Amino acid sequence: MHSVRLFALAAFATVFAPLAASLATDKPVLEVYTYDSFAAEWGPGPALKQGFEKTCGCTVNFTSAEDAISTLRKVQLEGTTTRADVLVGLDTATAGEARSTGLFASHGLAPTGLELDWTDPTFIPFDYGYFAFVYNKQKLPSPPISFEALIAKPDSFKIVIQDPRSSTPGLGLVFWIAAAYGDRAPEIWAGLKPHILTVTKGWSESYDLFLKGEADMVLSYTTSPAYHAVAENNPNYAFAPFSEGFVPQVEVAGLLKSSQQPELGKAFLAYLMSVDAQKVIPTTNWMYPVIDLGADLPAAFGTPPEKVLTIDEATIAAKSRDWVDAALAALQ
16 A cells, blocks of 8 residues: 555656646746845845735845845856846945946836935935944943044043944945045044954944943944834933034945846835835834835934035045055054
8 A cells, every 4th residue: 555655646746746846936036135134034124025025926035145245245256147136235335336347237217206316327225324323321421422522532432343344334434534534534543543442344243242331332323223212112322423424324226237037126126115115124224214204214213414424436436445444554
């Protein structure tokens, strides 16, 4: 009996296995490269995947790396053989470098209703924030309100920052100081050196050190306190209101020229800017949405800073390497 049954099962498998495989591959797969926290179960990735799959008749597959810069490096190494259709998580500081690789296609979209003035033909925005130093109001009732005030603190006052070569916030700090102080930037970096507890590779490691009480402030975002207020019901975190102003980070996504699913890729980019997708962003990626969500944006996000420092892409391309080198030299 068992041998006959096994033979029957084997025959069934032989006949129907190809059919099952065909059915399993009926849906096209959209390959999305992104950073770890975007794809994580607590990040926006799972909800965005579910939302897009309801309308696309496809399967979204995320491949993640530690951070956005690592994701870009992966695409650069793979070149035209990359499996990626879409890359999510670059920002306005790295978009120029990404564009110069020649690996990205024009998205062909005409975004409307954005909070941002946006004309980039290669990348679309999906969220934004501002780099800032975050602190605990109970532990630090009177935070420094400028870089120079921070430098004037006793050497025992410590901050944690990220490496500009591997972290977009770390690179953002380089641009922030350059925008605020110009030729005085190396002087500011030298003044910060005694206060830097450590320079971590990525944001998560540095924020963990801060939460453990090992530093007084951490380089993060103006929106980070909203996480503590909304997710933890803890209103004790804030960002230091630096008088120099704040440098924005706009996170972007782009379509690869080598994509096997270019139309799906474009549809996904458009979806990222839709109301449904944008409602996911604030309380999963903890950044501002790029469209006005009205009452759907938690009040804890407040309003973006009024004093904004900007650096155009051409200046970034021309000077970013020198700025990073000067920062690292000052910290030696």
